[in-house]
Amino acid sequence: MQLNMFKGIIPAFYACYDEAGEVSLERIKNLSTHLYEKGIRGLYVGGSSGECIYQTLDERKATLKCVAENLQGKITLIAHVGAPSTKESIELARYAKEVGYDALSAIPPIYFKLPESAIEKYWTEIMDSTDLPFIIYNIPQTTGYNLSVPLLKRLLTNDKLIGVKNSSMPVMDIERFKAASHEDFIVFNGPDEQYVSGRLIGAEGGIGGTYGVMPELFLKAEEFISAGNFSDARKIQHDINDIIIALCSLNGSMYSVIKGVLKLSGINIGSVRGPLEAVTGEDIKKIDDIKKKIEEAIVKYQTI
Template identity: 25%
Template sequence: MTQRTFIRPLQGIIPPMITPLLGENELDIPGIENMVSHLLRGGVHGIFVLGTTGECTNISYGLRRDLIRKTCEMVQGRVPVLVGITDTSVEESISLAQAAQAAGADAVVAAPPYYFGLGQPELEVYFRRLADALPLPLFLYNMPSHTKTMISQEVVMKLSEHDNIYGLKDSSANAVYFNSMVYALRNRSDFSLLVGPEEMMAASVLMGGHGGVSGGANMFPGLYVDLYQAAKDRDMEKVLELQEMAMEISANIYNLGTYGSSYLKGLKAAVSSLGLCDGYVASPMESFPDDQKRMIAQKVRSLKAFKFYGAGAKNINPEYFK
């Protein structure tokens, strides 16, 4: 398959799409179709599958490949598709990247291997070797809360010179780190700096970042696209109005219970309540019980974002209100 190219730096809202599942080893195919259509209707600038929000480490390699194929088939080149290839095995990462290339994806994303804590020199060598071997462009993924390893600014700067490394997705939630990267790379118009936590997305764009990998865009893609554009246009009145909606989502949907996975449980329950897909969460995590799903569904209905951006989804699932 002929590989497409995309304009650098990649910028805008690139949602980390949830992985719609019906069971431990069964994709929700209508759910994938609904999700892709929903995101594209919302005006997103790309789609990222098999990220943390996509439960990348919890589903089988077979399902990962099926998800990549189905997503690329649905997107049909309308926006870039990025594929997470994070693994503890270099060969498995390369194999998944090859599957992504065959399916028509545009780039891959990799965090540091997540078992042994690597030193910074080892990280640099690892990512260089990976980038050399990959058939697609690589975006670095800084996710220290899950990998135990922070990719230092020095290492990012060195790796940014590699011809096959196109950008950094930073999910450290460290604003000083991100703004330091923006400053250090201020003269590199081809290298993307994308932020993970959606609560920081607008601020990061105002400081010179290129956009966000915003999980809430699974629910209301138009909100985050509009917030990104308002920040890019320096329309502060609009930024403040939309940022309040984004923070309301964060406060009400991602913090139910004391689970380390509350964000994912809440997001999947919310997307399911919008009628977009089944809300099954892969083990070792579990979906919320029915009473908490109903609570999330009620919270979704009360959101300002639902009032202004909910029309892009299907009707709320009535089963949650029985």
């Protein structure tokens, strides 16, 4: 397997709804085409940004299929298949294989506080359900479980495990996971606020929830890092972080703000699904300021 296909900037794909709040295949196609034309390396479909825990299995399958039909063979496609039960996760894993995904990924089981042995069994059963490579999704701030090095080492005995999407905030976790694995093991930086530091400490690329609203900036950050231009890499991370803070500053879900920015840019993918909150009232007017902030940063770095 060519592991280089999993490196670089991989946006986490957003949930796309029509005006009635139902999954829209037309808008999925429009967004996936838009991101592809920006030059991204792949898409991570059906994860947190895809509002996976608020969608039915049929809706998740429809999204997986639509993205694959539009972009299969053009970029790397990773399907997030984490679901409330192992049965549902395996069903999604097999479907992702059927429609042409390159790899699978999953958060640990949610809601019940499970022993690590149950989490190990869950991820192992997903890996054993198809021949696709697998990427652990470590996001302890939402799941309540932080991947341990001993569990990672046990799971590495399965050749299908190729990486970790690490969204824990301590950047040291990336270094520890790299140290515990082998040369070909991939660690993706998860927190967008630390993309540059994550790359410098060992991550080969990133999967992020804000990449899709400003892919140009993350692609430029990766260009700076790859060229050894760490001074400009730090500067662009500073500007990215200012934008992320702005995206999180309004009343309503960050994803609602992102979707508002995209709509102003001509990419309408609807709003968010409850219980996520939409932006309302005076905050709606502030979305245009965030859009301008992104555009100014893109112009600032495009000639460097």
